[in-house]
Amino acid sequence: MKGNKYEIATFGAGCFWHVELAFSKLNGVISTRVGYIGGDDNKYGKPDYEMVCTDKTGHAEAVEVTYDSKKISYKKILDVFWKNHNPTELNRQGPDIGTQYRSVIFFHNEEQRKEALKSLKEMQKKFGNRKIVTQIVKASEFHLAEEYHQKYLEKRGMNYCHV
Numbered sequence: 001m002k003g004n005k006y007e008i009a010t011f012g013a014g015c016f017w018h019v020e021l022a023f024s025k026l027n028g029v030i031s032t033r034v035g036y037i038g039g040d041d042n043k044y045g046k047p048d049y050e051m052v053c054t055d056k057t058g059h060a061e062a063v064e065v066t067y068d069s070k071k072i073s074y075k076k077i078l079d080v081f082w083k084n085h086n087p088t089e090l091n092r093q094g095p096d097i098g099t100q101y102r103s104v105i106f107f108h109n110e111e112q113r114k115e116a117l118k119s120l121k122e123m124q125k126k127f128g129n130r131k132i133v134t135q136i137v138k139a140s141e142f143h144l145a146e147e148y149h150q151k152y153l154e155k156r157g158m159n160y161c162h163v
């Protein structure tokens with residue numbers, strides 16, 4: 001649509017299926033895509049699921065959120081990020097273990113970086129002595145995951161991926 005200001009936010013919060021579903025339901029979110037980001041692209045090129053699962057590429061399973069900043073704020077998207085995973089678990093979420101499942105906010109500009117740092121500081125107060133391990137790093141190239149991963153839970157009529 002002409003005149004709309006769409007922005008991108010990218011997050012790693014464990015398995016990307018559940019987090020993608022949570023973001024996709026938000027009013028103001030235009031689209032979500034799952035993929036891989038934050039690894040060694042020079043050494044591994046365009047990673048695929050099997051490569052990322054080796055825990056050697058350094059890539060995180062992530063969700064790229066395209067949103068209309070006139071309808072939803074980055075702060076609101078950050079709130080959903082925090083609510084949909086445990087940011088105190090290092091390199092894991094539940095039964096999923098490895099650096100590809102790390103908690104990470106990939107910022108796309110200075111405003112997002114500042115908002116993410118502010119948000120992390122506020123969340124740390126809520127977690128008290130349980131240290132938040134979420135990384136905040138500059139976004140690098142986002143590699144789209146295989147088609148079967150896109151909208152995985154939605155296509156199967158599921159709301160959660162762990163039994």
